[in-house]
Amino acid sequence: MTTIEVSETATLAVPIDRVWEVVSNTARYADWVHGVVEVTDDHGPATVGRTYSEVNKSVGPLTMRTTWTVREVDPQRTRVDTGVGLAPLQNFVNVFDFRANRDGGTEMTYTARYSVGLGPVGVILERLLRPGMRHGFQTSMRNLEDLITAEG
Amino acid sequence: MAAKLDVVVVGAGLAGLTAARTLTAAGRSVVVVEARDRVGGRTLNHDLGDGQVVEAGGQFVGPTQNHILKLAGDLGIDTVAANTVGDSVYVHAGRSRRFSGEIPPDLLALPDLALTMRRINQLAAQVRLDAPWKSPDAAKWDSMTFESWIRRNTVTTGGIDLVNVFLGSAYGGGAQDASLLFSLHYIAGMGDEDNPGTIERGIGNEGGAQESRFVGGSQLVSIRAAEQLDDRVVLGSAVRAIEQDATSLTVRTDDRSWAASHVIVAVPPALAARIAWNPLLPAQQDALFSRLTFGTLMKCEAVYDEPFWRQDGLSGQGVFRSGSPLCSMHDNTPPSGGPGVLMGFLGGAQWRRWAHRPPRERRAAVLRSFAEVAGRNALRPTDYFEQDWTTEEFTRGGPTAVAAPGTVTGFGEWRDRPFGRVHWAGAEHSDYWNGYMDGAVRSGKDAANAVLEQGD
Ligand SMILES: Cc1cc2nc3c(=O)[nH]c(=O)nc-3n(C[C@H](O)[C@H](O)[C@H](O)COP(=O)(O)OP(=O)(O)OC[C@H]3O[C@@H](n4cnc5c(N)ncnc54)[C@H](O)[C@@H]3O)c2cc1C
Numbered sequence: 001m002t003t004i005e006v007s008e009t010a011t012l013a014v015p016i017d018r019v020w021e022v023v024s025n026t027a028r029y030a031d032w033v034h035g036v037v038e039v040t041d042d043h044g045p046a047t048v049g050r051t052y053s054e055v056n057k058s059v060g061p062l063t064m065r066t067t068w069t070v071r072e073v074d075p076q077r078t079r080v081d082t083g084v085g086l087a088p089l090q091n092f093v094n095v096f097d098f099r100a101n102r103d104g105g106t107e108m109t110y111t112a113r114y115s116v117g118l119g120p121v122g123v124i125l126e127r128l129l130r131p132g133m134r135h136g137f138q139t140s141m142r143n144l145e146d147l148i149t150a151e152g
Numbered sequence: 153m154a155a156k157l158d159v160v161v162v163g164a165g166l167a168g169l170t171a172a173r174t175l176t177a178a179g180r181s182v183v184v185v186e187a188r189d190r191v192g193g194r195t196l197n198h199d200l201g202d203g204q205v206v207e208a209g210g211q212f213v214g215p216t217q218n219h220i221l222k223l224a225g226d227l228g229i230d231t232v233a234a235n236t237v238g239d240s241v242y243v244h245a246g247r248s249r250r251f252s253g254e255i256p257p258d259l260l261a262l263p264d265l266a267l268t269m270r271r272i273n274q275l276a277a278q279v280r281l282d283a284p285w286k287s288p289d290a291a292k293w294d295s296m297t298f299e300s301w302i303r304r305n306t307v308t309t310g311g312i313d314l315v316n317v318f319l320g321s322a323y324g325g326g327a328q329d330a331s332l333l334f335s336l337h338y339i340a341g342m343g344d345e346d347n348p349g350t351i352e353r354g355i356g357n358e359g360g361a362q363e364s365r366f367v368g369g370s371q372l373v374s375i376r377a378a379e380q381l382d383d384r385v386v387l388g389s390a391v392r393a394i395e396q397d398a399t400s401l402t403v404r405t406d407d408r409s410w411a412a413s414h415v416i417v418a419v420p421p422a423l424a425a426r427i428a429w430n431p432l433l434p435a436q437q438d439a440l441f442s443r444l445t446f447g448t449l450m451k452c453e454a455v456y457d458e459p460f461w462r463q464d465g466l467s468g469q470g471v472f473r474s475g476s477p478l479c480s481m482h483d484n485t486p487p488s489g490g491p492g493v494l495m496g497f498l499g500g501a502q503w504r505r506w507a508h509r510p511p512r513e514r515r516a517a518v519l520r521s522f523a524e525v526a527g528r529n530a531l532r533p534t535d536y537f538e539q540d541w542t543t544e545e546f547t548r549g550g551p552t553a554v555a556a557p558g559t560v561t562g563f564g565e566w567r568d569r570p571f572g573r574v575h576w577a578g579a580e581h582s583d584y585w586n587g588y589m590d591g592a593v594r595s596g597k598d599a600a601n602a603v604l605e606q607g608d
Contacts, residue, residue, distance in 0.1 A: 031517065143520075150519035150531040151512045 003091070006130060007111040008137035014148040016100040019108065020076045022148060023096055026052040032143040034136035037063060046070045046079065056086075068094070076100075088122035089114040089129075108144075110137040157181045159603055160403045160412040162391045162427075165193025166589055167577040168418030169377040170223060170596025171603075172384060178604055183410055184381060185403060187390035187546045190371075191378040194547055194579075195589065197369035198537060200455065204486045205369040206493050208451055208539035210551065210589050211484075214363035216344040216353065217590035219597070220373070224366055227376040231364040235459075235483040236357045238467040241525040243476060248524045254356055256471050261310020268302055268311040273350050275332075276340040281583045284337040285564045294561040298335040299327035313473045318355045320479025321497035322587075323554045324447020324541075329500070334555040341584045341591070349584075357469075361588070367487050370589065390546070391419075393428040396572050414603045418577035418596065420446060421553055423546065433571060440563035443556065444580055446549025448503040450540040452478070452496045452518040454533035459485045459492030461526035468494055470525030477506045477517045481525060494522050494530065507540065514538075552587025553580045568598075573606070575599040 012019060022028060026042040029052075041053040053067045065085050072080035076098055083092040095111040112133065116122040159175050161168045164186035172184045190196075197205035212234060213220055221231070239250040242257055251257045258265075279287045287293070293301075298319075302312045316326045323329060330338075342349035342361065353360050366372060378385045386408075393404040394415060403410045417424050425433065425441035432438070461468045461483070468483030477498050484495035496518055498506055506514050515536055522530035541550035555564075568581050577599035582591030 028513070031513070146520055146523065146528070146531055147516045150516035150523075152515065152532075152536070 003113055003115055004126065004130075005111060005113045006133050006137070007109060008134055008141070009107065009109045010138060010141040010145075011101065012106045012108055012141060012145040012148075013103070014106060014145055015104055016076050016098055016106045018148045018151075019098060019106045019144065022144060023079060023098075024073075026070075029054060032140055032147050034139040034143065040065070041067075046073055046081075048073055086114070088116055088118040088125050090117045091115045108141050110141060112137075154410065156400065156411040156413065157183055158412065158608075159183075159414045159416060160185060160401070160410050161416045161418055161577075162394075162403065163187075163193065163418035163578070164191040164374065164378060164385055164387070165418060165578070166195065166220070166223075166374055166377075166592035167579065167581075167596040167599075168193075168416065169374055169381065169385075170593045171416045171418060171577050171600040172381055172596075173377060174597055174600035175603065176381065176384070178600075180604075182381075182384055183412075184378075184385045185389050185391055185405065185410070186385060186387050189388045191385060191387070192371040192374035194541070194550060195370040195374060196539065197371040198453070198539070200486065200491065200493075202491075204488065204491075205371075206453060206455075206484050206486060206495070207365065207369050207371075208453070208537075209370070209541070211365050211370050212362040213366070213589065214353070214356070214361040215359060216342070216347050217361070217585055217588065218344060219593040220588075220590040223377070223593050224373050227373060227380075229372055229376065230367040232367050232487040234357060234362055234365050235462075235485065236467050236469065238462060238465045240467050240469040240471065242471050242473070243521070243524045244473040245475070250466070254352075254360075256314065256473070258310060258314075258473065260308055261314055261473075264306040264308050264311035265314045268306055268315065269351050271305060272336070272339060273352075276336045276350070277348060279333070279336045279340045281337065281340050283565070284333055285561045287333065287336075290333055290561050293333035293336060294331045294557055294559075296332050297328050297557060298330045298332050301332045302327055310473075314471075316500070317471055317473060317479045318351075320499040320502065321449065322354065322551070323500065324449030324503070324550050324552070325500040325554055329447070329556065330554045331557040331560060333560050337560065337583075338586055341582070341586050344584055361585075362482070365487075373589075391427060393430065394574065395430040396574065401573055413573065413608055414606065415574045416577050416596075416599045416603065417574060418599070420444075420547060420578060421576075421580050422446065422548065424576070429571075434566065436563050437566040437569065437571060440559065440566045443559050443563070444553035446541070446547070446553055447500060447551065448507070448542050449497065449499040449550040450503055450507065450538055450542070452498055452514075452538050453484060453536070454494050454519060454522060454530065455535040455537075456492035456494075456529070456533050458490050459483060460529050461492070461494075464527060466526060468492075468526055470496075470521070472521060472524075476521045476524070477502050477514070478521045481522060491534070494526060496521060503542070507542070511538075570602065570606070575602050575606075
């Protein structure tokens with residue numbers, strides 16, 4: 001099964017330490033990640049090997065329950081999680097990369113890597129979902145910037 | 153103990169101060185005993201630091217609220233129209249849409265909302281305002297919540313969601329918290345003796361309950377009333393106990409007591425039930441007052457150099473259909489036109505969700521909601537403050553008390569019934585504008601008149 005990668009980058013006009021602080025809090029994904037309705041189970045600051053669960057928006061009024069395991073924590077650089085419950089997407093890996101820029105802001109890259117199940121139907125579905133996913137990543141990063149700006 | 157007074161009034165909110173004014177004008181000797189170090193109760197002016205204020209508690213007044221308007225007029229306080237110039241914004245499912253007028257642009261929800269409002273007005277017209285428990289369908293209406301009735305009569309969730317936008321600030325709760333009968337009575341009272349109450353008047357800006365504000369802030373009404381009462385108002389004195397025999401009463405704080413022929417208790421009902429009564433309150437009255445606890449409501453306000461949203465043709469008013477920490481927001485800029493102030497109501501279920509989050513996280517959520525309505529400049533205020541009424545020892549919630557099913561038919565007749573020489577006042581003791589400043593003033597006059605009628 002081939003692995004698909006969807007990646008979006010944005011410049012956030014907020015400092016990297018604050019970005020890292022918010023992103024590391026597993027209780028806060030409903031505050032900024034597009035499509036997360038609620039975090040139902042969290043473990044506070046992200047810790048390798050531990051999990052957190054969310055309710056995510058799916059198609060229309062439908063929701064899905066996802067559980068994430070933290071795989072890698074490299075402070076102010078990289079965060080890697082794997083997720084289950086995202087059918088038809090499988091082997092889902094979520095990567096956040098960060099780099100401080102010269103203006104005191106943060107370059108953030110939001111990447112998803114996954115394969116597709118459900119045969120041809122899944123492939124069609126994935127193609128339909130992908131633009132929304134890109135838009136969702138950009139919205140999430142904008143939300144993160146707004147949230148940190150508003151926290152003052 | 154000093155010489156016996158004609159009347160001790162407990163509580164220096166609008167109700168208590170109005171009662172004291174009426175009694176003083178009738179030549180009675182009165183003392184008003186107030187727990188806080190200030191007057192005004194649920195009205196509170198927040199100092200903007202430049203001699204201007206903004207309201208952190210009750211603030212809006214409108215047509216048919218003749219009693220609070222008359223009191224303010226008598227005290228030389230003017231009203232100013234709340235800002236409605238420009239478009240409002242409706243936020244639903246992450247989308248912000250501008251609209252003009254009072255009705256949010258939600259085509260799917262509107263038929264349900266229109267039908268719900270019409271039916272509410274029809275049923276409210278059948279409620280007996282003076283004795284809702286005697287209304288024709290009282291038992292049926294008091295056996296269900298307002299929400300179960302709305303859901304039964306609507307197809308989409310639009311009706312319930314949009315009614316809850318209003319109740320988020322009006323009840324500090326939602327339609328699931330209140331009985332249908334209580335809610336119909338509450339709406340039936342949104343008028344006066346000549347104009348039957350309607351839900352439109354309750355939710356409306358122009359021609360409705362959010363039409364105007366007081367110049368100098370609503371607390372100024374109480375401050376001026378207290379100034380005229382002078383040393384009859386005793387601050388910083390929480391009444392702990394009230395004893396009564398056939399001819400006399402004793403009102404006790406931690407270190408003082410007053411003897412009086414009559415007492416008017418003008419504190420929120422749930423707090424009246426916490427006073428040590430000797431003899432005990434009648435069990436039904438105690439049960440009623442204990443059940444009339446307040447909703448949960450916080451005002452969140454952000455200050456900006458100027459009301460920047462007005463330049464974009466926006467009124468600063470927003471309606472949030474679920475999903476936001478706020479139910480609604482308003483332009484709370486002082487009448488001078490600056491600084492700009494946005495105010496949001498965080499109430500009911502949203503209060504439960506957000507009140508215990510770290511203040512910084514809540515602030516960000518509120519400002520992002522403001523930004524959905526007023527633009528991203530709203531993310532960077534020069535100042536931000538919150539007034540959470542649940543943390544006020546002598547209020548414990550807000551804006552008012554809401555009765556769950558069974559309360560009005562079971563105990564409603566005890567609401568205003570004098571307990572010997574003790575009379576009751578407060579916004580929760582009014583048939584018209586129950587829970588509002590106008591209701592508070594009406595109840596103060598009614599209680600004072602009841603004392604005068606009772607004689608010595
Ligand atoms: C956030 C918020 C927004 C609101 N918005 C509006 C609005 O826009 N328009 C409107 O009309 N109404 C509004 N209201 C409601 C309005 O403020 C109240 O209905 C009104 O002010 C109540 O006046 P009151 O005198 O009945 O009671 P209160 O103002 O509660 O006064 C009771 C007084 O009794 C005192 N007290 C309590 N216990 C004791 C004790 N044991 N001994 C001595 N003193 C005691 C308290 O300190 C208080 O001063 C709002 C309320 C809140 C909280």
